Amino acid sequence: MEENFGSWIGIFIIALIVIIVLSIFLRFVPVGLWITAYFSGVRVSIGTLIGMRLRRVAPHDIIRPLIKATKAGLELKIDELEAHYLAGGNINTVIDALIAAQRANIDLEFTQAAAIDLAGRNVFEAVQVSVNPxxxxxxxxxxxxxxxxxxxxxxxxxxxxxxxxxxxxxxxxxxxxxxxxxxxxxxxxxxxxxxxxxxxxxxxxxxxxxxxxxxxxxxxxxxxxxxxxxxxxxGAKLQTEQAEADKNIAQAKAEERRSMAIAEEQEMHAETQRMRARVVEAEADVPLAMAEALRAGNLGVMDYYKMQNVHADTDMRKSISDQADNESDA
The missing domain is CATH 3.30.479.30 (Band 7 domain)
Structure with missing residues (x-):
């Protein structure tokens, strides 16, 4: 009994190993895809499929579009499809575009379609737009x-x-x-x-x-x-805006002239005040000068009185003149 049990265990282990090895093999070697390609008229070897695996190329992404192209009557090479795939192209879109171009009698080669696809354009949509604007x-x-x-x-x-x-x-x-x-x-x-x-x-x-x-x-x-x-x-809007701009410029210039006039007036007023201050200062020196002249004997008493009379007469004439001007203005 123990020998029979041991033999059954050995057979089970061997069967399990065979199943695991077979699963790994079938996973690495797409036998099902090869069979599908063979009966679809696409001649591809198992070695080619294994080579795709080693080159990190998904065999399904190459073989299935190739099958579609072959059924449509297109003659394409696996190497061309694989190269386009490795370059980052969309093989399905290219194959669909070639089939659509063939049906519409548009001259489109695989290399041209692949270049359009790699340029970032949807080549299938381009063929559709070429047929249907x-x-x-x-x-x-x-x-x-x-x-x-x-x-x-x-x-x-x-x-x-x-x-x-x-x-x-x-x-x-x-x-x-x-x-x-x-x-x-x-x-x-x-x-x-x-x-x-x-x-x-x-x-x-x-x-x-x-x-x-x-x-x-x-x-x-x-x-x-x-x-x-x-x-x-x-046109009217521009004219209105131009007129508004001209008005603003004129107002700015007028304000500038007004400011300059005010500044000039203030400067003249300040100059007048300075002149008056100098006159007052000079008038304050007159009595001192006269006193000095009297002490030195350069000015007599009668001369002083005559000068006072002249000042009084001048002030009277000025008062009469101002009064006459006011009456004429009234």
Whole structure:
């Protein structure tokens, strides 16, 4: 009994080891994927799948898109797909784009599609837009005609992807910016805003003739003005602001002249006060000088009285003159 029990234990351990080894093998070597590929018409060896594992490439991410491409009639190499995968590309998107391009009779090679994908663009969406053009709607664009009236316009731009210029070509933002610039230029060159309102297609024709899709990843098919509105009277507003600015400048200059006049008046008043102070100071020295002259005998008593009479006569004449001036002013 003990020998039979020991043998059963040994068999169980061996079976367990075999199962573990087989699980590890099946996990490392995708036999199921190889079988699927084989019956799908994709010839790939087990060694190639093992090599993908060693290169840290997920075999499912390579083989399944390859199966899809093979079923669609595309002839692709595993090395090309693996290289694109290692470069950080999206293989599924590239394969979908190639299939869509083949169905639409668009000449698109794998290398070109891979380059577009690595450039950061959605190559499958680009093929769809090339087949089915899309509409880009611009925001409200304000422009001012020569008569000073603001025109607010919105345009719808129908574009088709240009596969050959997807790598290095400008995107939708550039299209919107160029169309906006064309609208502003066209409205600005109009002599009257009514002409723009009467013929909005004038904007479309003028903008479309400028070749705005040059250097972009799109081909502009049409530019349609979706809405045109009248905005503010910019000319009148500017004139009002200019008049207000001129008034403020004039007021500032007048205030400057007033301040200068006040300063000059104050300076003149200060100078007058200084002159009066000097006169008072000089008048205070007169009695001292006269007393000194009397003591020295240079001035007689009669001369002093004559001088006093002259002063009195001068003061009387000045008083009479002031009184006459006041009566004449009244």
């Amino acid at each position: 899309k509409v880009i709607e611009t925001p409200n664009i304000s422009a001012v005609a020569q008569d000073g009236i603001e025109i607010i316009a919105k345009a719808k731009v129908t574009v088709r992807a240009n596969i050959e210029r997807l790598v290095g070509g400008a995107g939708e933002d550039t299209i919107i910016a160029r169309v906006g610039e064309g609208i502003v230029t066209t409205v600005g060159s109009a002599g009257n805003h009514k002409a723009v309102l009467e013929n909005p297609d004038l904007i479309s024709r003028t903008v479309l003739d400028k070749g705005l899709d040059s250097g972009t990843a799109f081909e502009i098919l049409s530019i349609d003005i979706a809405d045109v509105d009248v905005g503010r009277n910019i």
